[in-house]
């Protein structure tokens with residue numbers, strides 16, 4: 043009895059003194075593009091502690107230095123100023139003097155409207171927690187509370203964050219810091235609607251005018267979210283939030299555990315390929331709620347918010363997702379077979395005509411995303427390959443190989459299910475590149491040594507004829523032997539020089555201005571001036587380089603680009619084809 047009482051006393055005192063972190067976000071003058079953040083740390087009682095602003099936002103592999111938007115940081119205890127000191131680019135030391143309630147106040151300048159950053163202006167506010175909320179490293183796994191005080195004229199807050207139990211107004215509680223910053227927030231007078239599919243209530247928040255029709259969106263987004271769920275047979279969310287920014291330009295999307303932000307052209311919603319592109323973006327980001335948010339490489343969680351997080355598996359996370367974002371539109375009945383084949387062919391044509399595909403293995407492309415994919419320059423096309431497009435072709439090849447080897451019993455869907463069940467559900471962890479390979483081997487019964495050596499860690503070309511042959515399809519490759527300079531231009535100015543071409547061999551440079559070809563002043567498309575000329579003939583190019591006029595003589599080489607044609611000669615579908623492409 044006494045013992046029990048003692049335990050109860052300990053329990054109640056520890057409950058009373060549970061460390062609490064809460065943030066209050068306000069934007070009283072939205073036209074100035076500033077948020078005010080008040081971070082309260084209660085019952086921590088340290089001589090000093092460090093608070094840090096993430097340097098990157100998960101899903102977008104670039105160090106963005108979010109601390110650069112922070113200004114005017116102060117810390118107080120009972121309105122008494124505490125000493126603060128900045129100790130590195132994103133860390134502030136708070137000399138708390140064992141105070142049991144420290145309030146840290148700072149402003150965040152936010153005027154970058156993208157899916158991965160934060161923004162506020164007179165029309166609305168949108169933020170990602172990674173550019174707003176500082177963290178205390180050892181307290182990352184404790185609940186983090188958030189109160190939002192919208193600008194006085196704004197009535198709505200849209201986010202997937204759970205509401206704080208017993209809270210008033212816009213009060214939320216994230217179970218940990220990761221979920222706090224993985225839940226973007228839209229504040230304003232956005233149009234909102236809901237739809238239910240796959241047993242999940244989906245909330246949609248529409249910022250910005252656009253030519254959308256809510257009923258059509260409910261139907262089509264319902265089909266897409268159902269098709270994604272059908273791959274896994276289970277949807278881990280009860281609720282899911284789409285924040286959609288309708289703007290004058292297209293900006294892509296960013297995935298989160300229970301939500302996504304999409305940035306789209308406001309006129310994208312009329313029937314046609316642009317609208318299908320929007321639905322493909324919906325499929326892409328929704329598929330990520332499994333693939334990368336739950337099925338994830340070991341390097342991507344728990345996140346290190348202070349540094350780059352390196353993984354050689356983005357070809358699975360982004361590439362497989364890119365394969366499925368098209369395939370699922372076919373399964374959902376939005377694409378017909380001709381459209382989906384066009385997409386697959388398009389991806390193959392893209393990668394096989396990019397010189398960088400012969401230089402950078404897709405595993406390296408993943409690993410170096412931080413310094414290459416996210417920081418392209420004029421030579422990127424020659425030296426890199428996208429883990430999105432190459433990864434989607436890898437997925438396509440694997441899907442056909444697995445279906446063929448297992449005689450239609452298994453497909454890439456089973457690989458996704460295995461990753462989800464084994465590593466997320468059962469082991470609760472991320473997987474290594476070797477475990478990815480083993481999963482492919484387990485599901486398919488194929489030995490994947492050579493595949494990884496040649497196509498993942500190497501740059502060999504897939505045997506498209508054999509692999510599409512499994513599905514009874516014929517592949518024809520037509521090589522363009524017309525001559526070409528091998529540059530891309532803006533006006534007459536060279537923007538890119540492609541590896542192995544006339545311009546590359548002959549020494550034309552990026553930023554050279556082409557004035558004349560063989561004595562003729564260039565006015566229009568430069569290809570007009572060499573059209574029909576024989577391979578090997580020399581051509582004299584008058585250029586301006588850094589305002590110095592000079593002549594470069596170079597041999598005309600064949601364009602050499604390949605076009606892939608994939609067709610079904612017999613018109614019949616074999617069993618592999620049926621398993622691969624079947625509408626449900």
Ligand SMILES: [Zn+2]
Pocket residue numbers: 297326330359360363
């Ligand atoms: Zn993605």
